[in-house]
Amino acid sequence: MEMIVIYAIVAMTVAGIVLALVLYLVAQKFKVVEDPRIDQVAEKLPGANCGGCGFAGCRGLAEAIVKAGNLEGKACPVGGAPVMAQVAEVMGLQAEESDPMLAVVRCNGGKCNTHQKAAYDGAMDCVSANQNFASEGGCSFGCLGLGNCTKVCKFDAISINPETGLPEVDQDKCVGCGACAKACPRMVIELRKKGLKDRRVFVSCVNKEKGAAAKKNCDVACIGCGKCEKVCPFGAITITNNVSYIDFTKCKMCRKCVAECPTGAIHAVNFPPAKPKAEETPKAENTVETKVEEKGGNNENVQ
């Protein structure tokens, strides 16, 4: 009886050793040589797998960086400069400088500034609503307010304000990954530079209709009058298709356009309220090219 137990133990041990050897040899034979730096780089990345860099998750970015051997056009918008500095250290490279980006909602219509013409009771999905009608307010360019952007945000940084019916970005949480901008069927959300002291000036409207038609539906629409373009001393503002756009790489945030805009479509955020003519001149802050912006604009055309 005792012998059986001993035989069993011996037999299992021998079988274990033999099979372990086989596994070891096979593993050696079919070994996939992987650059150890991929793991090291992936370790430094945040691991949220948001896809904001344009690659399939954090490991995708790590593989791309190691394969290319440089950091051109490959940056983690979530981790920003500190993370990329660490990655550069692993790779033995110099990190590219890039400004932190932020999602900006370029529509201010919502429930407060448009006049309700229809009531929507279909699926709570912006793409579905976009197939069916213009919007409750009648504008066929602006935010539908059904929150596809809030569903895709991995950082809980964007939410619909029930009062205005518009999405609001929490600037402390937003990492500028651009997931919301891609999810928006009307391309209302844009990635813009976070700006010095978080200050930003932007046109909060994407309506391409002529002035009168735009104003009919919305009190705060950009009417494409061109006053801002004329007043801008830096040539940062252009009017295309009846809507104004402020190039954030050229804007020096003087806020002359904000004062000039007849409909209040240009928003300036995080400026001190009491100084209406304060001249903030952040220098050398606006020269760095930013790559992330292009991605925000490359959405699928859904019109």
Add this chain to the structure above:
Amino acid sequence: MKTFNRGGVHPEENKLARNSKIEVFPLTKKAVVFVSQHLGAPATCLVQKGDKVKVGTLLAKAEAFICANTHSPYSGTVTKVDVATDFNGFKKPAIYIDVEGDEWEEGIDTSNDIIREITLEPKEIVDRIKDRGVVGLGGAAFPTNVKYMIPEGKKAEFLIINGVECEPYLTSDNRIMLENTEEIFIGIEIMKKALGMNNALIGIENNKPEAIRVMTEMSAKYPGTKVVPLQMKYPQGAEKQLINALTGREVPSGKLPIEVGCVVDNVGTALAIYDAVQKNRPLISNVLTYTGKSVKAENQKNLLVRVGTPLQEIIDYCGGLPEDTGKLISGGPMMGKAIMDTTAPTVKTTSSVLVMNQKEASRQKETPCIRCGKCVDACPMGLEPVLLGTLSSQQKWEEAETECVMDCIECGCCLFTCPANRPLLDMIRVGKFKVGAIRRARAQQK
């Protein structure tokens, strides 16, 4: 009695306007005509501000293969070429015309005499159909001439004429079958000549006994055309379901009806082809049903409306909206779209203005799926709507594609039958849209 083999539902038929004769709607004063009113590439606008136009003047020209001409439905002056709001609130290029009198272009026969002899050759017929801007009036507005250019290696065995009108409420096809019977049959003769065959089947659902009787009597005069009464079931009027009901054939996934030797057209299209070929008339008007449960019996109308009439005028003509109106729908209650702007003008395929009362209009509260499988039973395409809806809301486009989301005909049976009131069709349409975009991108890469 025949019907299609799979799925389908039985909505309340509500054909309230079935006995109202077609009335000719008075001409509007200020018309708005959309430049493109068809499926496919946009047409190119030919007129500009200040131009004088007559009825039948070419306003926009088709320059692509799948594209259709647009003709002026009115005589008068073009006041501007700009954008106009459509039913859904979207802005589209449109031509604004101030209507003066009713003068027609030369060479158009405006009389009501029936011309029976077909003089044109098959090639000329197809060219005429294209020239006169005829599009499918079943709802999709697909340029009709394209259907009559049979691809190499394919042969049309059946010409199928759709007189099913399976959508509840709509009665316009029923009325034209009763009032323009012979014109429809001559239209079918023209179609048969263009296809070079003599085998047409007209499918009519058995809730229109009068139309079946009148059409069957007429078919005795036109050999090679047979009227087939069909058992009532929605969506029998859908192309693939009708082919299945009449011939027993099944159109393969992603293919056109010609794959199984069929060409399908609506009775309205047959009438439009008759007008185009025999009378040289462009497609500038169609029959529209104004109906609804709350609409008074005397205001339930079938109207012959010129394209470009503002909707509000039609509503006013029919006694204004009832007090408990909840929603206006263009098209039937199953597949039609809600109208958000009543100033919008009608287009070639506007088949109805349906007034829904508040009770009918509101959607019920959505509750969790109870996995009953009713939508799977109801789907006439043999799909799994519950699965497709879920995949779409989870943005799993690849999986949705392998589950044949593109085969969905958007008939709405799943939504109609769902006891949990889930917006299945809404989500499937999102899936179709995304998968379609992915496919186009893939085709471009190649």
